[in-house]
Amino acid sequence: MLKYSPLALLLAQMFNSPAAADEQAQEHQHEDTEVIVISASPLARTELNSAQPISVISGDELREKQAHTLGETLAKEPGITGTHFARVASSPIIRGLDGPRVKITQNGLDTADVSRGSPDHAVTTETSVAQQIEILRGPATLLYGSGAIGGVVNVVDERIAQDFVGDTRGFFGGNLASVDNLSDASAGLTTDIGQTVWHIDGFNRSSNNYEVPTFTNDEGERVSVIENSFVDAAGGTLGGSYIFDNGYAGLSYSRLEQTYGIPGHHHGHEDEPEDEHADEHGDEHGAEEEVLPYADLVQDRVQLHAGILNPVEGIEKLELRYGYTDYQHQEIEGSTPSTTFTNEQHELRLTANHHLTGDWYGAIGYHGFSQSQQAFGEEAYTPPSETDRHGLFWLAETQTDGLNWQTGIRYEHVAIDAPTLAFGTTSYEFEPVSASFGVSYQWHPQVRLNANFSHAQRAPSANELFANGAHLATQTYELGLGYELHQEGEHAYAIEAGTERPLLEKSNSLDLGAHIESDGSHLHINLFANRIDNYIYEAFTGLNSADLFIEDDHGHEDEHEHEEEIGHEPEGEHDHEEGLSVIQYVQRDVLLFGYEISARWQLTDQWRLNAFSDYTRAYTTDGQENLPRLPAQRIGTDLTYNQGSWETQVGYIWHSQQTRTAAYESATPSYGLLNAQFNWFPQAFATTNLSIYLKGENLTDKLGYVHTSFLKDDAPVAGRSFSIGIRGEF
Secondary structure, rough: OOOOOOHHHHHHHHHHHHHHHHHHHHHHOOOOOOOOOOOOOOOOOOOOOOOOOEEEEHHHHHHHOOOOOOOHOOOOOOOOOEEEEEOEEEEEEOOEHHHHHEEEEEEEEEEEOOOOOOOOOOOOOHHOOOOOEEEEEOOOOHHHHHHHHHHEEEEEOOOOOOOOOOOOEEEEEEEEEOOEEEEEEEEEOOOOEEEEEEEEEEEEEEOOOEEEEEEEEEOOOOEOOOOOOOOOEEEEEEEEEEEOOOOOOOOEEEEEEEEEEEEOOOHHHHHHHHHHHHHOOOOOOOOOOOOEEEEEEEEEEEEEEEEEEEEEHHHHHHHHEEEEEEEEEEEEEOOOEEEEEEEEEEEEEEEEEEEOOOHHHHHEEEEEEEEEEEEEOOOOOOEEEEEEEEEEEEEEEEEHHHHHEEEEEEEEEEEEOOOOOOOOOEEEEEEEEEEEEEEEEEOOOOOEEEEEEEEEEHHHHHOHOEEEEEEEOOOEEOOOOOOEEEEEEEOOOEEEEOOOOOOOOOEEEEEEEEEEEEOOEEEEEEEEEEEEEEEEEEEEEEEHHEEEEEEEOOOOOOOOHHHHHHOOOOOOOOOOOOOEEEEEEEEEEEEEEEEEEEEEEEEEOEEEEEEEEEEEEEEEEEEEEEOOOOOEEEEEEEEEEOOOEEEEEEEEEEEEEEEEEEEEOOOOOOHHHEEEEEEEHHHHHHHHHOOOOOEEEEOOOOOOOOOOOOOOOOOOOOOEEEEEEEEEEE
């Protein structure tokens, strides 16, 4: 686990409260606990002294939980679930909020992929080479902007060092798994050379279609392997920093290449003659076997970080972070790209830490963001768009008599343009304003309490505004807020430009928490309530895309031009079986509330018991209609036995049934997963902190459907799996 770096310690000492409070609190914590600075905050906060609920995964805990997707890596954290698009793509869901409400960052800067717009698009962070993952639950809009109204997941690595590492250090790891024939390997090295620090890391991963307990799908077929769920991925990073007396400056370059199947992605080729089908999709397995759609992703990323202490009077630290990303992925059928998604993005954050007055310290800054996204081809359901954000923020805190007060405010200007839009409003501007106030209180040497109130506003994303087309990965036809449906006949609905302007989402949330630490035990409780006005979500309309047509600017039906895109048959009756379910983005006032509980008991020197539970409830305030794809309640526990150079662990997680469903959404039954792991730490390799592990997951081969997934009924959780791995640090 990570301790304070010299630069962070110096900054914390300047601010007095965070570091000093934690150093005093450590004597009451378990002997294995170390203080970790949250790099996602400019005020050197830790898990304990933050009024906002924050958790950190690092060290061996991170290595044990590491999976291909970020969503699967975090899926066992209290309050965190995943979108679970099979095992090829999964984004984190925080307290029932996902997509454009959850900011995913790499060292504090947006990952700049297109995962926020669709569950089948991969998140481009890599956890196998990460140092730690920080999770900020609830609105984190002050520093990160309106895209963080639900929370932030910040993946931290060592690509740009802020301090000397002390000669050389590195890591390595590898893993083999049975359920999908997974093989992966990763390694990294950081070293000092004169006044510079250099870092290099890389990974390679390959897996086949994954196995599941046999079930019957909607077509009545018996399924034991999820077709088209393979993954091939590789990436690397090179970074260098120059360290001087009162600061640092560094630059890094990274590249990610990933190819993965897109399960559930069908285009209705079933009715084509078999010879045409074979000609188009034949491969080495035979001319009659279809080559299913897959994604080919490439991302190049450059990051620049620089920081200096005491640059001018009144400024304790000035830090700059800039990132440029060039992203592209193609969805390929046979040998031909059917759809291409691109994103070119610039992001700049400039932060100045300053002493306000007395014991008050703060951070003021500017955050700029420019994004150019394009989609073209068969599944380009959103037009090309430009999004520009400019934000000013200010954070402040002080500590008096065991109370750590924290407050802040942010103003943002957001401009979203779709210049090539065929009809409807092509440009929107919004001005979100967010503020928060919180307090953390050391009520007792063993008890710390926290409370935080946030008012956060979010501008709609380009996808939520302009979507108008078939989204085959989710088997839906999406309509954005900029459009309306008008019934023109029994089976005819016109898509027209919207007459109502989309509104800002406005969230008012309250968090209450307690952290209780005593000799050999730990208890952490979070309660939350969040009222969001004008909440944007995808509501199923009950319509079929075969019923839709588009009217031109003069109100005339343009059926011939759009009949193939939307689903009309040129002659005869509409084929509803071939059409897609129509979902439309709507705005309603909603209420979300729930809890997260985690606990640890050191029963003896050898035996340790961990447990957690979480729950989220969400519905509209008018009529109490449930929101779609809400995570079910979970209860989990694991028992660990440690004996010197080895330890073993057995755990069980129960996922409750989800019967609180939205319109046109089915209930999901409960299921439980039994897992076990054995770790061996060879003493002969103590200097490399080597560990070898055997892991068994879903040992009872339980069939489990993930309610938050668009592919719930087609891609359940993986079946029984055994894996062996090795990891080490030096």
